[in-house]
Amino acid sequence: MVDSGPMSAGFREVLKQLDDAGELLRLPKTVDARHVSALMAQAPQATFFEQIDGYPDWRMAGALVSTRKRLALAMGCPEAAIATTFERGVQRPIEPRLVERAPCQEVVWTGDDVDLTRIPIPMMHVKDGGPYISATVVVAKDPEYGRNVGSYRLMYRTPRETGIDLVSSSDMRVYYQRALDAGRPLEIAVAIGTHPYELLAASYKAPIAVDEFAIAGGLHGAPVDLVRCRTVDLEVPANAELVLEGELLPMGWTADEGPFGEFSHITGEVKWNPIFRVRAITHRRDPIFYVLQMPWENDWLAAPVIEAAGLQALRIASVEPVAIRAPVGGCCYWTLVASIKKRPGEGKNALLALLSVAEVKLAIVTDDDIDIYDPDDLDWAMTFRVQADQDVLVVSGARGKHIDPSVRAAALGKGGLPTTAKLGIDATIPEGVPRSHYERLRYFAKDAVRLEDYR
Ligand SMILES: Cc1cc2nc3c(=O)[nH]c(=O)nc-3n(C[C@H](O)[C@H](O)[C@H](O)COP(=O)(O)O)c2cc1C
The missing domain is CATH 2.30.110.10 (Electron Transport, Fmn-binding Protein; Chain A)
Known part of the structure; x- marks a missing residue:
């Protein structure tokens, strides 16, 4: 038992970090506690409510980590x-x-x-x-x-x-x-x-x-x-x-x-x-009182956990990850997109690994030349590197989650646990197709001319 020394960082230290970075909005006027969620949704920053109607001893704060940027700020990375x-x-x-x-x-x-x-x-x-x-x-x-x-x-x-x-x-x-x-x-x-x-x-x-x-x-x-x-x-x-x-x-x-x-x-x-x-x-x-802003803070808190689990699963499967992303469209939880340095067959190994993570039900794997943060680049890979009869993997009856309406949890009765199907898309260059077939267009004389010279 120790009783001295600095205490581990807490909620207030994160509020200060956000404040210092210009990512905290302070609202001095009295608010109704029932209105804080709607106000947080309109605020571009994390929000601090200084006066709560009917609760003179309390203040409220939320949306601390409701974007990837603010989560990274809180994590110092x-x-x-x-x-x-x-x-x-x-x-x-x-x-x-x-x-x-x-x-x-x-x-x-x-x-x-x-x-x-x-x-x-x-x-x-x-x-x-x-x-x-x-x-x-x-x-x-x-x-x-x-x-x-x-x-x-x-x-x-x-x-x-x-x-x-x-x-x-x-x-x-x-x-x-x-x-x-x-x-x-x-x-x-x-x-x-x-x-x-x-x-x-x-x-x-x-x-x-x-x-x-x-x-x-x-x-x-x-x-x-x-x-x-x-x-x-x-x-x-x-x-x-x-x-x-x-x-x-x-x-x-x-x-x-x-x-x-x-x-x-x-x-x-x-x-x-x-x-x-x-x-x-x-x-x-x-x-x-911390009002964790649903759904965004819950989503972003899931992102590092699911992404790290994906990285670990890939490494255990002896596949070398380059980048990984749990997109917010999949609530940072149900979807994993990863780019890998692929050896033959590893597109499929990577899918098996990623689909083993928690309740991930959609996994997409690309080569390392694809920027998985760019949706257009990802669409391009899915269009030209995928043959649906060879590169799509479906696993039935895996563990699912109640809140996904497609698992039809209401039919289960009290205490029942749902299952789900999982989908993997191998968007890596197919085996046997030379990489040169995917060389992107390059403009003639690209390095010979500069736009600034013609303004
Ligand atoms: C903000 C937040 C709220 C959560 N709410 C729930 C919840 O209400 N029910 C639930 O089953 N899991 C919820 N989770 C996910 C669980 O915390 C997660 O599955 C965790 O691994 C459970 O820990 P345990 O298995 O060690 O008990 C929530 C996660 C976060 C970040």
Whole structure:
């Protein structure tokens, strides 16, 4: 246990970084918490709300990482390097350290003080089933596997209860199922308003017994400072803005929750989920409520995770990647486009590797002469390097995700998990076709004349 020295960087340090870079808009006038999402959507920068109507102690902020540019700013790297920066952090985990000084516990509400309506949880989208908390770092423990950290949205139900969106495959779902099988509740703690590294680590699919706080430490290049919770046997980032402590009730997937505005840019189905009963709320004396802007911040937080997983899968398959991109049209999650230095057959090996990543359902592979960031270049490769009967790969019955409407999750019933088909397109130069057939047009006398000389 240490009690001195600088604390690992948190939410406020990122706000400052954005401010310094001209990427933070401060709104001094009083706003209705229900209007912050619409205002953030109109703002060209991350947004900071200085006065919230009816919540004099609270301020709100959001859209911190809702573009690739702002995510790269928060990660302190060039935009093209978010995957490799993330990968480096994952490869060098640093164990968290326990501290006593905890800004997140400057104010503690227990007993009758516990009341979620005292927090400005906003309505976000027209069809949402209610206000929900979108920026969660959820911590739990399992007697055998140890600590798990994931990010799960919580929809408001009553002053002391929320849902938890636990329908998809995840370690937290396994932890909850094991507690349920043992007939006991699962204690959780939810930190809100952390550095994006904690969210990135939480959303990374680490093997089940791996502590994602060590991965967050790798991303920071320093240990994450954790503090013991007040009413549950768990630890949370000490510099969080707000923490909810409590338990998931041993009731299974029986309470209706949603619909949510999803990171797929559409409204999901009503889901069946457990209930989170809140036992204590702790927060900073001058708390800032983080409204993670759906869907953009959720998408961009997925990008480095999915891109890094794609790079790793390619390397394990002995294919040399040159560039990788999880386009925002695929919500930085369902689609991976990669260029490779190809040897014969590796277009197909690369597709098999990329399609093994999470729920990626469309993978496109090109040679290294294609700029995968240029949609026209990509279309060109797909037009002239693809023969559909030879270069398209379809895999049926792989793991899918509820919020993709095409998996028809509504037909599954409570607790069911969907499957999906996966599509790979090998847009590399076909074997046997000389590379010279793809030489781009070059203009006659290109180097002999200069436009400036004719103005
Ligand atoms: C902002 C954000 C919100 C998320 N919300 C959910 C959610 O509500 N439900 C879910 O199943 N996964 C959600 N995820 C993805 C999970 O956090 C991710 O699958 C993670 O790997 C789960 O961690 P675990 O398997 O260690 O429990 C979210 C991710 C982010 C970045």
